[in-house]
Amino acid sequence: MSDARTAIAAAGRIVVKVGSSALTTAGDGLDVARLDRLVDAIASRVATGSQIVLVSSGAIGAGLAPLALGARPRDLATQQAAASVGQLALAHAYAESFGRHALTVGQVLLTSDDMVRRAHYRNAQRTFSRLLALGAVPVVNENDTVATEEIRFGDNDRLAALAAHLVGADALVLLSDVDALYDGDPRDGATRRIAEVTGQSDVDGISVGMSSSGLGTGGMVSKLAAARTAAGSGIPVLLAAAADAARALGPADVGTAFAAAPARLSARRFWLGHAAGTAGRLRLDEGAVTAVMGRRRSLLAAGITGVDGEFHAGDVVDLADPAGTVVARGVVAFDSAELPALIGLSSHEVPAEQRREVVHADDLVPLH
Structure with a gap:
């Protein structure tokens, strides 16, 4: 097993990001069964003594069905309306699901302004630190209800990479509907699955496209960027399918592992390089x-x-x-x-x- 996978399997504090397409279905809204399977995997890891911060997309997707919206809206106002309805449904579903394992969740809604402004950044660090010390599982999402185009993260992959450094995570696990990084479209049988990324040369020339699910804003482009941001700052990353969450949070023997840079950036230098406006x-x-x-x-x-x-x-x-x-x-x-x-x-x-x-x-x- 690679050093990156060994580090992820042994990590004491992990940021887990799950995408909209892994939790919601167009027209049907939130898929509680899939959410429960994710929570079961996280709870199993918490039971071993690890701390988990969950960055979860899905608020807008969860709000589509209650508002009788057939597809993700394009205009910002309707997206915000869907998020305001869906965020309640998503938070309630997580509270109920984690409650099956006697785990308490705390909701943390962020805008990029909370990362750009140094004082906000430090306040967020303190909040996460206290939630984790109290044994809660922080569930993080972009505050889609109030975020505008000027202050959006753009996708929760970037938010997860920033959060991983903010909370001092030992590993970042990115879960979606794609099981690994490929050197082309994974639907093409000729493409090659990339198991390990140890440096820039491993991803040079790779062609990655955007998500086609219609539910999320990111795709492999954003996941690769987030993985490189976190790994480059000293945090190993695992990119895997949400369906493989139990193995991703167990032996870490699935998906694509990104090796961490030898030295971790200080919180201030990471903020300067990746979070500050x-x-x-x-x-x-x-x-x-x-x-x-x-x-x-x-x-x-x-x-x-x-x-x-x-x-x-x-x-x-x-x-x-x-x-x-x-x-x-x-x-x-x-x-x-x-x-x-x-x-x-x-x-x-x-x-x-x-x-x-x-x-x-x-x-x-x-x-x-």
């Missing part, structure tokens, strides 16, 4: 890119060639190479109005009162 962009010359990416040095004014957007000291900004590709993020030490006068100046040319790093190395996270 950016207020602007600094364009860098080749020398600055090499210093920032290759030598992990601070960004100085001499290496900046341009400033985009309006921001204030303390905001998070993107750092882009000469081709315009964002290569890093960091906390900027100057307002956007101050920087144009400093562009290209060497340290001794910068006025004494402004003689400091534009982005300090401790507040900078390379993205590649």
Whole structure:
């Protein structure tokens, strides 16, 4: 068994994500039998001493039947209406199902704003920590009832990856209607199942499409992105079918395992790289890119060639190479109005009162 699978099988704290298509059926709403099987698998793992955080899609899907909606609505207002009805049904179903195992659930509804704002991020950490300490199973979903296009996660796969780091998980398990990662459409008999992903080269050239279930917003694209985000920050990931939940949360001998990077990012550096919203962009010359990416040095004014957007000291900004590709993020030490006068100046040319790093190395996270 690979190191990743061994780590997942032994994990003390796990984030489990389940997709809409694994819990709901178009036209029929929530499938309680499938939900019960998932809960049974989670309860079995909890019984071994592990802590589980469940990121569950399905609120909108669960609200379709009660509102006599034949398919997932396209407009935001109707999606929010379906979520407001479906979230109650979903929460009630989980409470009833976990109750069969004498387990208490706590509902946690998040918007991406709760990840982007550092204070909200810390508050969410405290809430999860207390729920787990009290023996509850947190059930997490995007707050679809109030989320708008500007503040949506886009899919719960990304939310699960962010939550895994936020709660200090030892593993992330992504469950859906697909049993593994394939190098093409799994419905094509010629495609190859990929059992292990140990690095970028294992997924280079893979063609993955979007979900066709009509119930979820994500597909293999979002799952692969989420797996890479979590694994790259030091958390092993297992991608498997919801029908295989018992084995995924047991010996972890199903699906595709993603090996974790050797070192785990600190909570602050992970937030900077993956959760924080950016207020602007600094364009860098080749020398600055090499210093920032290759030598992990601070960004100085001499290496900046341009400033985009309006921001204030303390905001998070993107750092882009000469081709315009964002290569890093960091906390900027100057307002956007101050920087144009400093562009290209060497340290001794910068006025004494402004003689400091534009982005300090401790507040900078390379993205590649």
